Amino acid sequence: MPQRVTHEDAECPVARAVDVIGDRWSLLIVRDAFDGIRRFSEFQRNLGLAKNILSSRLRELVAHGILEIQPGADGSAYHEYALTPKGRDLFVILVSLRQWGEDHLFDETEEHSVLLDTKSGKPLRKLQVTDQTGRVLDSDHAAVRKVGE
Structure with a gap:
């Protein structure tokens, strides 16, 4: 092996x-x-x-x-x-995977489990990547600086 x-x-x-x-x-x-x-x-x-x-x-x-x-x-x-x-710090990773799955792996009419805020009882808002000022970014607006660059 x-x-x-x-x-x-x-x-x-x-x-x-x-x-x-x-x-x-x-x-x-x-x-x-x-x-x-x-x-x-x-x-x-x-x-x-x-x-x-x-x-x-x-x-x-x-x-x-x-x-x-x-x-x-x-x-x-x-x-x-x-x-x-x-x-517990993996929570945001699981929420992100869940939301990606909701968006891409279910038909619009297909039921699935829902993650709720325990205080309000409402579904969580979609996670977003933001810069230090709170501006929403997508993959076109972020880049990796490799070690040694």
């Missing part, structure tokens, strides 16, 4: 981030953690994922400080997984 290519030393932040959370199972585990799932069996039931793959992804997310292991809230011998502050 070929060695997995790692981008942990890449100069590109996107490459490093994809190295940690770039596979679909890791992102779906994080999504489920935001939805309140905390136990191995709950993740497995919700995702329909083989135990060995789930175990591997949970181990990686813990190793990267995205999830942490805590004692079971009910005092049982089972442990639970909880998002760390680093993991």
